[in-house]
Amino acid sequence: MIAYLTTLIVLVSVAALVGLALNFQWGVAxxxxxxVVGFVALGAYTAALLSPPLGWVGGMIAAATLCAIASxxxxxxxxxxxxxxxxxxxxxxxxxxxxxxxxxxxLTGGALGIPNIPRPFVSLAPAGNYDVVLLPxxxxxxxxxxxxxxxxxxxxxGRVLRAVRDDATAxxxxxxxxxxxxxxxxxxxxxxxGVAGSLHAFYLTYIDPSQFTSIITAxxxxxxxxxxxxxxxxxxxxxxxxxxxxxxxxxxxDVMQVIDGAQLSALRLxxxxxxxxxxxxxxxxxxxxxxxxxxREFFPTEKGGQ
Amino acid sequence: xxxxxxxxxxxxxxxxxxxxxxxxxxxxxGLITGLIGPNGAGKTTLLNLISGMVKxxxxxxxxxxHDITGVAAHRIASLGLVRTFQIVRELSGLTVLExxxxxxxxxxxxxxxxxxxxxPTVQEQEQHNAIKARRILARIGxxxxxxxxxxxxxxxxxxxxxxxxxxxxxxxxILLDEPAAGVSPPLLDVIMRLIRELRDEGISFGIVEHxxxxxxxxxxxxHVLAEGKMLVSGSFAEVTAxxxxxxxxxxxxx
Ligand SMILES: Nc1ncnc2c1ncn2[C@@H]1O[C@H](COP(=O)(O)OP(=O)(O)OP(=O)(O)O)[C@@H](O)[C@H]1O
Ligand SMILES: [Mg+2]
Numbered sequence: 112m113i114a115y116l117t118t119l120i121v122l123v124s125v126a127a128l129v130g131l132a133l134n135f136q137w138g139v140a141x142x143x144x145x146x147v148v149g150f151v152a153l154g155a156y157t158a159a160l161l162s163p164p165l166g167w168v169g170g171m172i173a174a175a176t177l178c179a180i181a182s183x184x185x186x187x188x189x190x191x192x193x194x195x196x197x198x199x200x201x202x203x204x205x206x207x208x209x210x211x212x213x214x215x216x217x218l219t220g221g222a223l224g225i226p227n228i229p230r231p232f233v234s235l236a237p238a239g240n241y242d243v244v245l246l247p248x249x250x251x252x253x254x255x256x257x258x259x260x261x262x263x264x265x266x267x268x269g270r271v272l273r274a275v276r277d278d279a280t281a282x283x284x285x286x287x288x289x290x291x292x293x294x295x296x297x298x299x300x301x302x303x304x305g306v307a308g309s310l311h312a313f314y315l316t317y318i319d320p321s322q323f324t325s326i327i328t329a330x331x332x333x334x335x336x337x338x339x340x341x342x343x344x345x346x347x348x349x350x351x352x353x354x355x356x357x358x359x360x361x362x363x364x365d366v367m368q369v370i371d372g373a374q375l376s377a378l379r380l381x382x383x384x385x386x387x388x389x390x391x392x393x394x395x396x397x398x399x400x401x402x403x404x405x406x407r408e409f410f411p412t413e414k415g416g417q
Numbered sequence: 418x419x420x421x422x423x424x425x426x427x428x429x430x431x432x433x434x435x436x437x438x439x440x441x442x443x444x445x446x447g448l449i450t451g452l453i454g455p456n457g458a459g460k461t462t463l464l465n466l467i468s469g470m471v472k473x474x475x476x477x478x479x480x481x482x483h484d485i486t487g488v489a490a491h492r493i494a495s496l497g498l499v500r501t502f503q504i505v506r507e508l509s510g511l512t513v514l515e516x517x518x519x520x521x522x523x524x525x526x527x528x529x530x531x532x533x534x535x536x537p538t539v540q541e542q543e544q545h546n547a548i549k550a551r552r553i554l555a556r557i558g559x560x561x562x563x564x565x566x567x568x569x570x571x572x573x574x575x576x577x578x579x580x581x582x583x584x585x586x587x588x589x590x591i592l593l594d595e596p597a598a599g600v601s602p603p604l605l606d607v608i609m610r611l612i613r614e615l616r617d618e619g620i621s622f623g624i625v626e627h628x629x630x631x632x633x634x635x636x637x638x639x640h641v642l643a644e645g646k647m648l649v650s651g652s653f654a655e656v657t658a659x660x661x662x663x664x665x666x667x668x669x670x671x
Contacts, residue, residue: 262533267518267526267543273510274519281506284468286494286522286586295529341510403512406563409547 117242124249129327130334130350133342134258135162137332138340139269139401141276142186142293143198146205147331148254150178150301152323153208158274159225159318160218167231167313174305182301186294205328212320226320228230228312245314252310253347254343256303261343263299272296273341273401275288320385330354331389339397348398408409421446421621422467422498422590427476429466429645436462438645442552444590444638449612449622451632451653454642455521455666460625463642464592468500469493477549480590490507497589501596505575507569513559513578516567518543518549546585552580557607573604580611590621597628599623608634626630629657641665 128358129151144150154174162170181204189200204358219225236244263269266311272292274282279289312318330353338349360379390397407413420443429437436459452460465471467478469490474484478486480498508516520632524546525531526539554560557577562570567578569626576596596612597605605628612622614633626632632639633653640650643665649656 114418120617259533263529266536267524267539268529268532270511270515270519271524271527274508274516277508278506280470281502281508283490284470284494284502285520285582286491286498286504288491288525299529401510403564404514404515404518406514406551409544410551
């Protein structure tokens, strides 16, 4: 049971990291990314390949850096062209990463993947019970990324990104360097996806291309929509609920013996989809609104600004 | 008086149509200049060209003696040349106060390192800007709406908010595209009074407008644009008495 709980919490943590990243790119800055899984995979493989020589910290930093560089490159490539191109270019990026992982055997191990990925703080764990280290590690990682992104969202940087999202022309008329801001936002989100990929690799210690399917991208969008675009706290709740529902409903198979496993997994996905549709109808703005600065924060002694 | 903003032989074609066709005119410092002309004359396109939103095919724009032709929009705004839009762009995801806090240039908190590592300084800047924002919001009578989403304002209030937003950039020249369109008469009085006061405080204005009452009341100079060309310029009385202007508006010889 404890092992299962750890699995669940680590899965939620990975999903939360991916979701936080997408929330920053798309929820706050309005930059759509349909290649989320490509960045997660790039992060996971970088961490897997570079942790043995560099140690896990080095591997993770390399993963975040490489993903940030790839994001910068994609953003520059497509943002110059126009808004819709980012969607197309990121889909293309996801495909390219998938094909490279499968075919560049010399580097990625092809379909067999990479085994024996070193784990953080192994020496601290009692023999045969790595969970007691993994669990707090995953939670701390989520907390750290949340803290950084939340600080950014609530800062003038987050505000100017929201302005660019709402109306790039108006933002540029106010002297804001729209292109630079978009590249920064996309790179920061990309780096967080690299961190998510690293956690994924450290947790499984074995990665192969079949682990990185488009469903990762779909879950991230669901989490952002459910949580409320722009709200990191909402995102955590959204990602937590969705992943818990998906994982918890695995047990339904044992309770309801009339349907088999394949039918059940299709049903579960359908139910999540239905849930999102219902949420969009009943609460289109998501669970939580994005944070705003209020007049009384600046002028605590006076009433007004209501 | 010196020419402040000069437009020299500017041309912009969209497909086969020359929206601006060898247009030459200038705005004088410290004055309110009206830009009028029939629908489709190219007034909005001219503002887009000046503010860097659209690149010209030929010609030159210079501001305070510097060539700003083809310079990126955000750089032109940082030079102190700010414009508003014919169809308001109110930044619906921000509150009224936030959209004013957004405006000032050189915000340390708008860089990643500043936002993460210089938070006390950033908070100081924010507080400083919030005081300025409150002063302007109080002046235009919108302070009680500070925490409302900008999208909930009325059409006229949004026009005022756009003007206030421009003011926080501490501009030298403001170009307004139809500030009176869709504005109720009481708010229009507020806008006109504000423009006149700001002119007296030293800000220059260029105003594109169809409301001839506003043009007559406010403008020191008036330029008439027709079919992408500068037709006539002078005082409001001179311009409206010119038969070519009547012809341009009515589409027939007067
Ligand atoms: N982006 C564009 N693409 C194609 N044609 C354009 C574009 N922008 C403007 N035009 C054309 O250029 C001409 C001038 O338009 P513009 O909007 O500048 O006129 P205007 O003087 O502002 O008119 P109004 O008083 O109705 O606002 C019009 O014929 C218009 O259709
Ligand atoms: Mg116009």
